[in-house]
Amino acid sequence: MKHRISLTLMFALSVVLAAASVSAEEGGHAEVARQKWVFSGFTGQFDKAQLQRGFQVYKEVCSACHGLKHIAFRNLVQPGGPEFPQDAVKELAKTWPNQITDGPNDEGKMFERPPLLSDPIRGPYHNDKEARAAQNGALPPDLSLIARARNVERNPSWWVHPFLMLGDIAEAYQEGGADYVYGLLTGFADPPADFKLTDGKYYNKVFPGHQISMPPPLSDGVVAYQDGTPSTVDNYAKDVVAFLSWAADPSLDTRKRIGWQVILYLIVTTGLLYLGKKRIWAGIKH
Amino acid sequence: MGGHTSNYVPTSRWGKWMDERLPIARMMKNQFIDYPTPRNLNYLWTFGGILTLILVGQIATGVVLAMHYQPSATAAFDSIEQIRRDVNYGWMLRDFHSVGASMFFLAVFIHIFRGMYYGSYKAPREVLWILGVLIMLLMMATAFMGYTLPWGQMSFWGVTVITNLFSALDTIYNGLGTAIVEWLWGGYAVSGVTLNRFFSLHYLLPFILTAVVGLHIWALHIAGQNNPTGLDLKEPSDTVPMHPYATSKDAVGIFAFLLIYAWFVFFVPDYLGHADNYIEANPLVTPPHIVPEWYFLPFYAILRAFTSSFLGIPLGQYAKLCGVIAMFSAVIIIAFAPWLDTSRIRSAKYRPIFKWFFWFFVFTCVALGYLGSKPAEGVYVFAAQIFTVCYFLFFLAVMPIVGLIETPRRMPRSITEAVLGEGGGGLPSGAAAAPEKR
Numbered sequence: 001m002k003h004r005i006s007l008t009l010m011f012a013l014s015v016v017l018a019a020a021s022v023s024a025e026e027g028g029h030a031e032v033a034r035q036k037w038v039f040s041g042f043t044g045q046f047d048k049a050q051l052q053r054g055f056q057v058y059k060e061v062c063s064a065c066h067g068l069k070h071i072a073f074r075n076l077v078q079p080g081g082p083e084f085p086q087d088a089v090k091e092l093a094k095t096w097p098n099q100i101t102d103g104p105n106d107e108g109k110m111f112e113r114p115p116l117l118s119d120p121i122r123g124p125y126h127n128d129k130e131a132r133a134a135q136n137g138a139l140p141p142d143l144s145l146i147a148r149a150r151n152v153e154r155n156p157s158w159w160v161h162p163f164l165m166l167g168d169i170a171e172a173y174q175e176g177g178a179d180y181v182y183g184l185l186t187g188f189a190d191p192p193a194d195f196k197l198t199d200g201k202y203y204n205k206v207f208p209g210h211q212i213s214m215p216p217p218l219s220d221g222v223v224a225y226q227d228g229t230p231s232t233v234d235n236y237a238k239d240v241v242a243f244l245s246w247a248a249d250p251s252l253d254t255r256k257r258i259g260w261q262v263i264l265y266l267i268v269t270t271g272l273l274y275l276g277k278k279r280i281w282a283g284i285k286h
Numbered sequence: 287m288g289g290h291t292s293n294y295v296p297t298s299r300w301g302k303w304m305d306e307r308l309p310i311a312r313m314m315k316n317q318f319i320d321y322p323t324p325r326n327l328n329y330l331w332t333f334g335g336i337l338t339l340i341l342v343g344q345i346a347t348g349v350v351l352a353m354h355y356q357p358s359a360t361a362a363f364d365s366i367e368q369i370r371r372d373v374n375y376g377w378m379l380r381d382f383h384s385v386g387a388s389m390f391f392l393a394v395f396i397h398i399f400r401g402m403y404y405g406s407y408k409a410p411r412e413v414l415w416i417l418g419v420l421i422m423l424l425m426m427a428t429a430f431m432g433y434t435l436p437w438g439q440m441s442f443w444g445v446t447v448i449t450n451l452f453s454a455l456d457t458i459y460n461g462l463g464t465a466i467v468e469w470l471w472g473g474y475a476v477s478g479v480t481l482n483r484f485f486s487l488h489y490l491l492p493f494i495l496t497a498v499v500g501l502h503i504w505a506l507h508i509a510g511q512n513n514p515t516g517l518d519l520k521e522p523s524d525t526v527p528m529h530p531y532a533t534s535k536d537a538v539g540i541f542a543f544l545l546i547y548a549w550f551v552f553f554v555p556d557y558l559g560h561a562d563n564y565i566e567a568n569p570l571v572t573p574p575h576i577v578p579e580w581y582f583l584p585f586y587a588i589l590r591a592f593t594s595s596f597l598g599i600p601l602g603q604y605a606k607l608c609g610v611i612a613m614f615s616a617v618i619i620i621a622f623a624p625w626l627d628t629s630r631i632r633s634a635k636y637r638p639i640f641k642w643f644f645w646f647f648v649f650t651c652v653a654l655g656y657l658g659s660k661p662a663e664g665v666y667v668f669a670a671q672i673f674t675v676c677y678f679l680f681f682l683a684v685m686p687i688v689g690l691i692e693t694p695r696r697m698p699r700s701i702t703e704a705v706l707g708e709g710g711g712g713l714p715s716g717a718a719a720a721p722e723k724r
Contacts, residue, residue, distance in 0.1 A: 042553045070367050149564035158656060172553035251377040259552025266548055270541040277534040285705050286325045
């Protein structure tokens, strides 16, 4: 019996190792430090106040260039997000600088109108070409999925790799994207002496190739927090990354909450089934 | 199906009426309740049930996802996000389906390694084994096409790279490869047309898969299950009825597996995927590393091991063709295992030399998977070439030769003896009812 279980485990482990060691994400940048996020790990949940501050940073800084097309204004009201009051969001939508192209109207003309709750949060540009024309050829990406569309590469030696992977799976780590965006926002620096920086580009420690077209967006004091949180670049970056992580994965809170119920149910059921199996097989040597 | 006498007795009038017309209840009772299963099956034998469950789950989640998905180059990516955000529990359906593909392969790899370890491919189970390889091929095709559907960067470039493999046939007959590739694409490049046909086929193949699984189970019930000793069933005391014995064990295996499955779905749904697939497909921007999903990586490593030379042998213009042939052969060769293995002993338990080679083969597959995730350069290519040779040598050299030179361990005469020790053969077992009262 014991032998049999250990054999099963050996099989399972070797295949899990295979799966784990090979799903190494490729990112190809300098080291990005892992941050502590309140929403990381298997118990982490979003912090409403942080999401609200993060949205403020997005609104006052990022939205000048970047859209958030998969998030509608109504999402800002929904549970599990920043949960702003509905009236405030309605007001916000009305005054949002980037209007919605609608139509055609009765004269057959397209027209611009302020967004409704059901409309997406648009960036300032109607299309990529307009964005590139305005941004000196660079394209500011839409940010709704940025926290999931980036990851951090780890390159340990081949024999450590599987164990790190198993560790990540066990602690439910999947905040590589958040770590990367945080690293990018706080990674602006003066280029090393021997680095040739192209005109109009900025040096960034974690951006691939280290030359980014985005000027450092954050500096101490640019956003005035109202809840007493210190107005530092570090806080801005953390908060806006938390907000973008929510934007990329708005069901995170529900997902983990249901997840625990499912896991608990499965553990109990597996245990009961095992006891039942033992009872059924009790009279039979096998 | 299986060769045991039926003891199904219909009790109701309707049951009798039905039994004379379509004896489906009789078949179910014979094949899935009374069916004699070896008494010594371990938990590795629960993976058949696990796989069946995943197949059903994939079809169920897939059918609902297809109600919300839009297979067009302009709408596909956004429709996946809409499923995640706006469809009730859409995020859960979607993650069950995408993680489900990984779990399907995880389970099928364990299932295949189990078959190899215990010699389940040997007579009289050759057809069963070949159907199994066919199932894996269908799974691969289905998974590959399914990965196209989110229309992210990795979807798009994965399809571009893999479909382009067929252009290697140009080196055999000029224009043949290009013609095939354009036929697959439905144009001169991967486009929305390609996406549409892949969606159609992704919906079709699982049903063909289900049919082949039906044949696989049929063939299984003709030959009977193998078991950890690899011995044939000889006496009634070698077996127990499928229900409640095998079923109770299957239930434990299935729920334990679901625990791992659920962990990925609810806590690390992105872990087995690739971040680049959250960027919408863009034919003008190539990702820095194009990597398939983890379950294809061993085969991908074999494909890429054939650079301009292979272990010093120059390949020239045939490099790509060799890689493609090697990659497909790596799957096909598994089907020939019944005839490549010369040993008449099934279970590696009694094969002291083969056992070590088997575990080295598992290591080879893991190593190839690791190398498939690495860029094809420098020492990685060399290592991939070495392990590619190891992979094929396992089938072409180890299986035929070890069977000839190996002295097997002493084997019990029957399963009953293996379980109860010598002379313990006569104990009652078999199809007695209410076993828990004994």
